[in-house]
Amino acid sequence: MPKRTVSLVVNGRPQHVETHPMSRLLDVLREDLSLTGTKEGCGEGECGACSVLLNGQLVNSCLVPVGQAEGARICTIEGVGQHGLHPVQAAFISEGGAQCGICTPGMIMATIDLLARYPEPALEQIREGLAGNLCRCTGYMRIFSAVQKAAQAGP
Amino acid sequence: MEYRLVGTAVPRKEAGRKVSGTAEYVDDVRLPEMLHGVTVRSTIPRGHIRKISFDGAIPWHEFVIVDARDIPGKNVVSLIYDDQPYLAAERVNHPQEPILLLAHADKHLLERARQNVHIEYEPLPAVFHLEEALAAETVIWGEDNVFKRYTIEKGEVDAMWSEAAFIVEGEYSTGAQEQLYIEPNGMIATFGAEGVTIRGSMQCPFYVQKALMALFGLPAEKVRVIQQETGGAFGGKEEYPSMLAGHAALLALKSGKPVKMVYDREEDMAATTKRHPSKTRHRTAVTSDGRLLAMEVEFSIDGGAYATLSGVVLSRGTIHSCGPYRCDNVRVRSVAVATNAPPHGAFRGFGAPQSLFALERHMDKIARTVGLEPDEFRARNLLRTGDSTATGQVIKDPIDLVRLQSRALDSIGYHEKRRRFPVENARSRRKKGIGFATFFHGAGFTGSGERFLQSVVTLEARAANRVRVLTSMTEMGQGTNTVLAQIAGEALGLCYEQVEVTNPDTAEVPNSGPTVASRTAMVVGKLVENAAREMKAKLPSHDFAALGPLRVTVQYKEPPGIFWDDALYRGEAYGAFSYATYAAEVTVDTLTGEVEVNDFVALQEVGRVLHPVLATGQIEGGVAQGIGMALYEKVVWRDGVMVNNQMTNYVMPTSADIPNIRVYFEEIPYEHGAMGAKGIGELPMDGPVPAVLNAIENAIGIDFDHAPVLPEDVLAKLAKRRVA
Known part of the structure; x- marks a missing residue:
C-alpha cells in the first residue's frame, strides 16, 4: 500500500505524517512523532496502555488506523500538564x-x-x-x- | 524510636517522570542505525531439527541471521544447571524454544521473514503432565525427569498414625499463572571495542551480566548491563532477561549494529516463564481435641523443559508447606520435574503460594472433620513464640498469631456472617460465603543463600550535602528508589530530596544481589542503613562537601545465631517471617457460576512499615494478583503450548472485578531489617487463593481443590451435586 500524508493536530500542534494509512495511530505517535509516553501493552485493545483522546474521546491508539484519524485532534500524555502538573x-x-x-x-x-x-x-x-x-x-x-x-x- | 522520614509517605522518587510519560522504558529507546530482532521458535514439543529452509520472496541477503554456530562462548543460559541453550542446535525440548534469530531495520518485513523460515523436525515422544514425568516411562531430562528433590523430617511421623483420633487426607493443585507485567520483555544490545552493552527491562542486572560473560567468553568489565525503567516484573523478569539479552547481543555482534528485541504480548505469554503448576498431597494426624500430631506432605511442581530456577522455587514451596503451625512430627517430600513445556519460573511468592494454598484449604478440611470452627482449629495450632517451624526454626518474634487472626476476622465480621449467610442463602440463588487463610512468608534468600550472595552497597557523599546510594536493586514499581532514599536520609540526618538513588548499571553499582525474594527493603535496606551510619560517624558535621568526596562500602554479614543445614534441610530457613490473616467475602451466583469477591481484609505483621502508601500498594497489588489466580487466570495448554496467549482470553482482574481491599498492618520491628522492616513483596500473593476458595466452600458447600475456579467449574460441580 502506498504511503500518503496524514494530517493531525497532536497536543495542539498541526502534524503532517508520511505514512501508510493503515499504520496504527500508536506507531505514528511513538515512531514518527517520537511521543513515546503512549505505551503498548497488548496490541489488541485489551490493556488500555495506549489510550489517547481522539477528538475528546478515549480510544486505544493500537486499534486506530491513522487514516481514520485524518484531521483529528489527538491528546496524548505529553499534552497533559504542559504548564505544570495537571x-x-x-x-x-x-x-x-x-x-x-x-x-x-x-x-x-x-x-x-x-x-x-x-x-x-x-x-x-x-x-x-x-x-x-x-x-x-x-x-x-x-x-x-x-x-x-x-x-x-x-x- | 521516632523517625523523620521512615514511616512517612514521601513522594515516589521517579513518580514525576512516570505520570508525565517521560520515564524511559526499553521500547522508548532508539539508537542510531538500530536494527530490530526477532526469534524463530520451535513449533513442536520435542524432537530433532532436520532441515531449515528460508522460503518466499524475502530478500534474505538483507537479514542478519544467527544460529547456534554463531555463539562465541558457551551455548547455555548460565544460572544453576547448564542445561538450557540460548539457541537449539540439533534438538528442541519445548514448543517456542529459540532456534534462530533474525535482524532487520524494517519491523514489518522482519515479521514476514520470520513466517517464511521453515523448519522440519523428527518428533520424539514428549511429556506434558506431572504424573507422566514422575512415572518416567519417557525420560526427557537427566535419568528420571527429576530436577530436584527435598525431604524435611522432624520428629516421628510414622509413630503417630496409630495415636490419631482423625487422619485427614487431601489433594490440591494449582495451574500455571502468567506474570502479565504490562510492559513485555525487551532488550537492546550494542557491541563495540568496549564489549557488549545491554539496556533493558529486568530485575537482576548481575544475572544478565553473568550469563553474557559465559555466552561470549568475556570478562565482567566487557559486559555492561543497564536497567531501563521497568514496567512490572513480579518474577517474570528475574531469569528470562538473560535469555533475551543474549539473543539481542548475538545479533548485535554479528550485525555490528545496535539491536532491539521487544516481544509482543502473544510471544511474551507463549514463550516466557510462568508460575509452576503444582500438586500437593496432605495426610494429617489430629488429636480428638484438634491438635496437629503429624503432618505428611508431598509437594510437586512442573518445571517445564529446563531446570532454570525450579529447584529454588521448590525449596521455598517445601519450607512453607506446613505454614505457621506447631507440629512436632513432620515429613515433607517434594520434587520438581521436567515436562516439554517452556520452562516455568519465578513469580511472586516463588512456590509458597502453591503449597500454602494446599495447606490452608486442608486446614479448613481438617477443621470440618474434627468438628471445630476453622478459626478455632487454627488457633489451637498456630505457632507461638518459642515454637519451631517444620525445619526446626525457633520463632523468636514476640508474635501473637491468635490475636492477629481474631483481629482480621473481627474486621470483616466473620462470626456474624458465618451465622447470617446460611439463613440468607436459603432464599437466594446468589449465595454468600466467607473464608480466610492464616500464613507466613519468609523474607530474603533461603537458608545460607544470603551468606553466599555477600551483597555489597556503596554510599557516596557529594557536593552540596547530597548523597548517592549505589546498589543493584532495581525499581520495577515496588518502590526501591523511594525506600532506600528514606533509609539513607533517615540514618544520615538528611532530607529525602538530598538522597539520590543511582540507576542500576553494572559499570557503576556494586552487586547487592538480585531484586527478588522480598529482600530489597529488609536485607539490602539494612546494608544501606549500616553504610549511612558509618558515613555519619566519619562526618560529624553535615558539611559533606568540606570533607571532600567520600565513599562508604559495606558488605552483608550474617546475623549471629543463624544455622542452616543444606543437606538435612534443617535450621533457620529465613532471617524473618512476615505473618498474615487474609479474609474474603464472596457471592457465588448458582445460575451463572460467577464468583464475585465483595470484601477483602488483609492484615499483616511486617516489621516496621517504611512507607505507608507504598506498603499498602504492595499488599493491594498482591491481593489482586491472588484474586486473579483464584478466579480468573487460567493458562490453557495443548501439547506444551499456551493456546490462550492473549489478554483477550487469559483474563486478569480489571478495576470492576476487585473488591474494596482493606489493608491493616501490625509492626513489630525486626532488629536485622532496615529500621526494623521485614519483607512484604511476596507475602500478599500467598493468602488470597485459599481465602477465596474457603469462602466459596462456605457459600455453596462444595470443595474446590484446584485453582483457578472459573464459572464453568462452579456450574460443573453444582450439576454433579444435583445428579448425586
Missing part, C-alpha cells in the same frame, strides 16, 4: 496511583476522560470507567483514591 497527575503521585508506571499514561488519559464525563464520580463509576485500563501492580485501590482526589481538586 491535578490528575498530582493526585497519582500523592496517592500512590503509579507503581511501575507503564499503565500510568493511559490510566491518566482514561481518568481525564472519566472526570470530563463525571466531575464527581461515585466509586462504581470510577470502577466502570477505568475497566478498560489494566494495571497489574496496584490492585487499583490507589488509583481510585487518585481519581477521587483529582475530582476534589476540580478541573
